[in-house]
Amino acid sequence: MERRLAVIDCGSNSFRLVVFTYTDTWWKRTDEIHEAVRVGEGLEGTGALQPAPMERALETLELYAHFCSATGIDEIRPVATSAIRDASNQAEFLAAALDRSGLSVEVLPGASEARYGYLAAVNTTTLSDGVVLDLGGGSMQLTRVASRQAVDARSWPLGAVRMTERFAPGKKKRTEALREHIAQELESAEWLGEDSRLVAVGGTVRNLAAAAQLAAGMPSYGIQGYLVTRTALGELIERFSSGPPADVPGIKASRGDLILAGALVIDGVMEAGGFEAFEATEAGLREGVFFERLHPEGLASDVRRDAVRNLASQYDTDFAHSEHVARLSLEIWDALGAQGLHRADPEERELVWAAAMLHDIGVAVDYDDHHKHSRYLILNAGLPGFSPRETALIGQAARYHRKGNPGLGEFAAVARDGDRAVLDRVAACVRLAEQLERSRDQSVHACSVVVANGVAELRLRASGDTRIARWAAERQGDLFQRAFGRDLSVV
Amino acid sequence: MERRLAVIDCGSNSFRLVVFTYTDTWWKRTDEIHEAVRVGEGLEGTGALQPAPMERALETLELYAHFCSATGIDEIRPVATSAIRDASNQAEFLAAALDRSGLSVEVLPGASEARYGYLAAVNTTTLSDGVVLDLGGGSMQLTRVASRQAVDARSWPLGAVRMTERFAPGKKKRTEALREHIAQELESAEWLGEDSRLVAVGGTVRNLAAAAQLAAGMPSYGIQGYLVTRTALGELIERFSSGPPADVPGIKASRGDLILAGALVIDGVMEAGGFEAFEATEAGLREGVFFERLHPEGLASDVRRDAVRNLASQYDTDFAHSEHVARLSLEIWDALGAQGLHRADPEERELVWAAAMLHDIGVAVDYDDHHKHSRYLILNAGLPGFSPRETALIGQAARYHRKGNPGLGEFAAVARDGDRAVLDRVAACVRLAEQLERSRDQSVHACSVVVANGVAELRLRASGDTRIARWAAERQGDLFQRAFGRDLSVV
Numbered sequence: 001m002e003r004r005l006a007v008i009d010c011g012s013n014s015f016r017l018v019v020f021t022y023t024d025t026w027w028k029r030t031d032e033i034h035e036a037v038r039v040g041e042g043l044e045g046t047g048a049l050q051p052a053p054m055e056r057a058l059e060t061l062e063l064y065a066h067f068c069s070a071t072g073i074d075e076i077r078p079v080a081t082s083a084i085r086d087a088s089n090q091a092e093f094l095a096a097a098l099d100r101s102g103l104s105v106e107v108l109p110g111a112s113e114a115r116y117g118y119l120a121a122v123n124t125t126t127l128s129d130g131v132v133l134d135l136g137g138g139s140m141q142l143t144r145v146a147s148r149q150a151v152d153a154r155s156w157p158l159g160a161v162r163m164t165e166r167f168a169p170g171k172k173k174r175t176e177a178l179r180e181h182i183a184q185e186l187e188s189a190e191w192l193g194e195d196s197r198l199v200a201v202g203g204t205v206r207n208l209a210a211a212a213q214l215a216a217g218m219p220s221y222g223i224q225g226y227l228v229t230r231t232a233l234g235e236l237i238e239r240f241s242s243g244p245p246a247d248v249p250g251i252k253a254s255r256g257d258l259i260l261a262g263a264l265v266i267d268g269v270m271e272a273g274g275f276e277a278f279e280a281t282e283a284g285l286r287e288g289v290f291f292e293r294l295h296p297e298g299l300a301s302d303v304r305r306d307a308v309r310n311l312a313s314q315y316d317t318d319f320a321h322s323e324h325v326a327r328l329s330l331e332i333w334d335a336l337g338a339q340g341l342h343r344a345d346p347e348e349r350e351l352v353w354a355a356a357m358l359h360d361i362g363v364a365v366d367y368d369d370h371h372k373h374s375r376y377l378i379l380n381a382g383l384p385g386f387s388p389r390e391t392a393l394i395g396q397a398a399r400y401h402r403k404g405n406p407g408l409g410e411f412a413a414v415a416r417d418g419d420r421a422v423l424d425r426v427a428a429c430v431r432l433a434e435q436l437e438r439s440r441d442q443s444v445h446a447c448s449v450v451v452a453n454g455v456a457e458l459r460l461r462a463s464g465d466t467r468i469a470r471w472a473a474e475r476q477g478d479l480f481q482r483a484f485g486r487d488l489s490v491v
Numbered sequence: 492m493e494r495r496l497a498v499i500d501c502g503s504n505s506f507r508l509v510v511f512t513y514t515d516t517w518w519k520r521t522d523e524i525h526e527a528v529r530v531g532e533g534l535e536g537t538g539a540l541q542p543a544p545m546e547r548a549l550e551t552l553e554l555y556a557h558f559c560s561a562t563g564i565d566e567i568r569p570v571a572t573s574a575i576r577d578a579s580n581q582a583e584f585l586a587a588a589l590d591r592s593g594l595s596v597e598v599l600p601g602a603s604e605a606r607y608g609y610l611a612a613v614n615t616t617t618l619s620d621g622v623v624l625d626l627g628g629g630s631m632q633l634t635r636v637a638s639r640q641a642v643d644a645r646s647w648p649l650g651a652v653r654m655t656e657r658f659a660p661g662k663k664k665r666t667e668a669l670r671e672h673i674a675q676e677l678e679s680a681e682w683l684g685e686d687s688r689l690v691a692v693g694g695t696v697r698n699l700a701a702a703a704q705l706a707a708g709m710p711s712y713g714i715q716g717y718l719v720t721r722t723a724l725g726e727l728i729e730r731f732s733s734g735p736p737a738d739v740p741g742i743k744a745s746r747g748d749l750i751l752a753g754a755l756v757i758d759g760v761m762e763a764g765g766f767e768a769f770e771a772t773e774a775g776l777r778e779g780v781f782f783e784r785l786h787p788e789g790l791a792s793d794v795r796r797d798a799v800r801n802l803a804s805q806y807d808t809d810f811a812h813s814e815h816v817a818r819l820s821l822e823i824w825d826a827l828g829a830q831g832l833h834r835a836d837p838e839e840r841e842l843v844w845a846a847a848m849l850h851d852i853g854v855a856v857d858y859d860d861h862h863k864h865s866r867y868l869i870l871n872a873g874l875p876g877f878s879p880r881e882t883a884l885i886g887q888a889a890r891y892h893r894k895g896n897p898g899l900g901e902f903a904a905v906a907r908d909g910d911r912a913v914l915d916r917v918a919a920c921v922r923l924a925e926q927l928e929r930s931r932d933q934s935v936h937a938c939s940v941v942v943a944n945g946v947a948e949l950r951l952r953a954s955g956d957t958r959i960a961r962w963a964a965e966r967q968g969d970l971f972q973r974a975f976g977r978d979l980s981v982v
Contacts, residue, residue: 070932441561
């Protein structure tokens with residue numbers, strides 16, 4: 001059964017309504033409304049929400065309430081963060097919000113806000129030990145993570161809107177003043193410097209990652225898992241200081257005036273913690289609120305597996321087939337590894353599984369060219385927990401699951417040495433398994449491989465006639481030879 | 492309820508199994524297996540199916556039967572055309588097929604084969620009066636169409652496999668001999684020459700259209716509705732005669748040796764009928780068999796409307812919203828036309844409706860960038876009944892339904908003069924309607940426009956508070972001004 005949860009995130013910079021639709025097997029964001037409300041405008045100077053921003057906020061909440069009732073949303077979670085949390089007239093705002101929209105807005109304490117950022121990070125990356133940075137308009141949260149658990153969390157009033165209003169960085173002197181302020185504030189985070197991995201969440205982070213990705217000339221299908229080095233961040237700070245930041249590709253117009261302060265805060269955290277890079281994720285506070293609902297204790301059991309299964313479940317109409325192709329692909333890959341035909345890298349094994357699980361999802365777009373549509377869906381939906389390089393390899397392997405000579409295409413830019421050979425092996429295993437399961441009836445139960453005299457002999461365990469499976473599989477000999485350096489025979 | 496029909500098309504060149512999945516509101520091809528069986532190999536010389544091709548055919552039918560039982564297909568329609576129809580040992584083949592696969596293959600008389608080609612053409616193009624050409628491996632059918640009804644149909648043994656085997660065109664003398672043969676055969680089609688519109692179906696046609704499209708440097712998202720002029724066909728024939736046809740981009744390797752004979756047959760029909768161009772469609776015999784099941788009397792009531800509704804129903808999760816946006820878009824467009832702000836071209840009106848109906852389908856891929864995904868789905872699935880130019884305009888309007896300056900992008904190549912302005916108008920109406928329906932509750936029931944003093948005043952009829960709709964709509968003033976040359980005010 002499909003259920004829906006609307007999270008309304010009343011942030012200092014923008015208000016967002018995000019609708020999550022979920023069942024027992026998949027979830028996805030299905031709707032979003034975004035308003036650059038800037039409810040925190042003028043707060044830094046006066047300590048109170050100002051009349052104009054407050055009116056914008058109330059109108060936006062009315063719209064969101066309308067939207068939820070019109071679309072029959074089961075459940076609404078309106079939450080507010082730093083600006084509303086710190087405003088002296090918070091009670092007045094909450095009462096007006098309830099009166100005009102019927103929504104009872106929950107003001108999150110700093111620790112809860114930090115927890116949702118942490119949940120967003122650990123459920124969309126493979127972070128096990130390290131630090132989560134969550135930068136909003138009003139505040140910045142740091143959470144220390146050990147064995148995927150949050151062991152300490154703190155919030156600082158270092159949000160991008162707030163720092164922009166207070167320091168207006170850009171000119172050298174004001175930028176230096178902000179840098180000093182950040183360094184001083186962060187002295188209270190005693191454990192900064194003890195971890196080497198930093199995952200960052202929030203709109204500032206997403207904009208910076210997009211800009212860094214474009215600056216590096218990388219193909220861009222979203223920033224999930226993209227690693228921004230401190231050098232790359234430094235170069236962006238340089239560009240934001242020397243011209244209009246909104247002119248930098250990747251930076252949204254509505255965030256142009258805030259991005260420099262935000263970048264400086266992140267740079268300050270990297271300085272204080274000795275981090276060489278931060279890892280971006282698409283998820284943020286809103287996803288954190290949703291994950292708390294979705295997972296027992298808020299934690300997915302296996303982020304990478306979940307990402308693949310989630311995508312496969314959304315599109316696939318013949319799950320038994322995909323799972324069987326995945327099983328046969330791994331049997332082939334494992335057997336070839338055991339015979340010394342590849343290094344049996346466990347990460348490559350996961351790519352084989354993922355590509356096999358997702359090879360057919362493109363049929364949801366159109367049967368014709370469905371291999372290309374599978375790649376499109378994989379790249380555009382993204383696979384949390386996988387790096388852009390890995391997602392690209394999975395997409396290319398799905399692209400080549402039927403025919404053609406596997407190549408990296410535009411993804412050569414994100415590839416490592418040897419990735420062409422990785423792709424050949426992954427595509428060869430998936431393609432062979434697809435041919436064995438061509439009748440889609442799982443009649444080839446299992447297979448094994450014996451290498452002798454320079455020939456790889458694929459042995460099938462099957463019910464019924466395997467002539468067709470054999471005949472189809474043997475036609476894949478060319479790619480097999482290229483990937484594994486052996487002729488293929490099927491018996 | 493979803494139902495499935497598998498059509499098995501035992502053609503002279505290839506055997507194809509195509510699965511159609513359909514409900515009361517949509518249909519799509521969901522699976523396909525293709526084998527280049529060439530059952531007709533050697534038939535032209537001996538009059539009988541030869542042992543090796545027959546064995547390939549029987550193995551393929553076994554595979555297809557397995558596939559259907561494994562995937563639980565409700566209904567199977569195996570049909571055979573020219574090669575099997577004309578073979579002296581047809582009965583032996585049919586008995587062996589039943590024995591080994593359990594499939595009872597129906598041999599189509601020439602008239603039935605022609606009828607399915609006709610149904611494929613009239614249900615995927617706007618053909619009302621003209622000729623349908625259906626070229627297979629063994630035979631070629633021509634059907635004369637008047638007011639969408641087939642008024643005459645004939646079949647000739649002029650299929651591409653057959654003509655290749657008999658004439659082996661390429662060298663000038665053999666090519667001329669084939670041309671003469673075609674001209675002689677076609678003398679029996681008395682009504683050829685009385686119509687000006689020619690729609691062509693079949694694998695040869697699809698390959699030729701793809702090659703012509705690539706040769707013209709057009710962006711290619713399939714050949715649905717693509718018009719191949721006789722000049723373009725002549726240039727392709729020239730290229731096929733002077734080098735390996737499979738080297739011509741768009742021509743599949745498995746069809747390389749047949750394409751010249753096929754092209755000459757089509758050219759012969761164009762000569763005999765005085766046609767200046769033929770219009771290609773993706774559909775063929777298999778779709779014809781399916782349409783006979785889907786539509787009362789085999790005919791869709793409105794091909795263009797059906798194409799849009801079919802696509803919308805497959806992806807859209809909030810049909811009430813899309814239909815309401817379509818209604819409001821048309822009200823705005825109609826009102827502006829009545830006030831003389833555009834020429835009220837009925838074809839443009841259909842583009843407005845189609846773009847509005849399809850604007851949100853990309854949410855099925857991912858909420859982020861869903862406007863771009865909508866375009867991708869529209870272009871790749873295709874819209875039967877619309878030309879490539881119209882499909883491109885609908886896709887671009889969906890692409891720009893949220894933000895950005897509408898532009899033709901790569902589709903400038905298929906555009907006509909003035910299409911940039913058409914796109915502006917279509918996108919402006921859809922975008923404005925989308926803003927009025929931002930709360931997705933259909934609370935803005937209707938709207939009208941009054942133009943006075945250089946300002947277009949949009950008047951809303953609504954239940955409840957319209958402040959948000961007005962506020963959101965007014966932000967679309969820039970595009971409105973560009974599209975209609977008037978400032979926008981919403982009251």
